[in-house]
Amino acid sequence: MAAPFAVKPLKQPGLIDRILGGQPIENALIEINNLLATADNIKNVNDEQLERIFQKYKVKNPHRFDKDFNEIYRTYLTYCLSDKKMGEDEVAALQRLKSLFALNDNNAQNIFRSVAEATYKESLDQVLMDGHISDSEKEFLDRLQNELKLPDEFIKNIYAAKAGGLLQKRFDEAMSDARISPEEDRELEALAKNLHVVPNFDEKTRALLNKYRLLWLIDNGDIPEIPVSINLQRNEKCYFTCNVDWYETRAVRYRVNYGGPTMSVKIAPGVRWRMGSLGVRTMSNQELTRIDTGTMYLTNKRLIFMGTMKNTTIALTKILDFKPYKNGVDIRKENGKSPFIGFSDNVDVFAEILSRLLMAMKR
Incomplete structure (x- = not known):
């Protein structure tokens, strides 16, 4: 991994800075970066060097850079853990940065936890890449957990998520054609064993897996015979x-009134004859x-x-x-x-x- 810090050029003063005879405040951070980049050892950088930079750029409240200081601390910590271990000089350098930037314990611990978890996840991804964890890889992960001071609960949860996700991905690939062959079954079983994961399928998923296994058998001309209680013919399965x-x-039949024009004719008091109402026909439809x-x-x-x-x-x-x-x-x-x-x-x-x-x- 490249060095954590590299020398950067300072920003040129803008019009207002030139009129007021000042310097861009951003240059204070750039000079702090350059100080760390050119130091023989970060643990030897002292408070006076940082204070001179603050005075040069008239920084009265260094806490305005707290987010930037956090990021510098995170950058160096990530660099230290790039080889998955932490040397004594690196620990001393981190302590120096923590003091220089006045990081409180809680803030420093949160940054360490975040970087440590990301480092472990990356290492676990690399180990799981081939779908198998060897004894040496298991020992490496155990050492890394101790080195990073990660709790067992985190390790358990992240492993379940990563290994389970890999197994789920392979299952999804195997099931993508709605068929599961005996060879795919063996591969999935071997993968689960190698990952030390016990698949936990719900009833619906188990039924779907069995259906896909059956469909593969049918496709390949080996239809399973099932026993029945009815009498079958000879050689009938x-x-x-x-x-x-x-x-x-x-055919569903129903009556429809005559659809032509109708009229009423009065033939006696209170009695009317509806012309056209006798023209009833029968319709049929297939249902x-x-x-x-x-x-x-x-x-x-x-x-x-x-x-x-x-x-x-x-x-x-x-x-x-x-x-x-x-x-x-x-x-x-x-x-x-x-x-x-x-x-x-x-x-x-x-x-x-x-x-x-x-x-x-x-x-």
């Missing part, structure tokens, strides 16, 4: 089941109607529905097309009524399995 609502399109509720089974041969009122079977060879939606799947049959099967859980899994089965039958 069930791959999916869930509770569904069975819908079919039905999805829930026919039944029950359990659906998808096998390598059929789509089976076991309802409360009736059972229905559709051979996969009779399915021309299907369209998945968030709330179910629209099945297009070769003949007869084409149902809409309503369900909301794992529609994507059902669609992937059905797509694979239909593709396999066309080969």
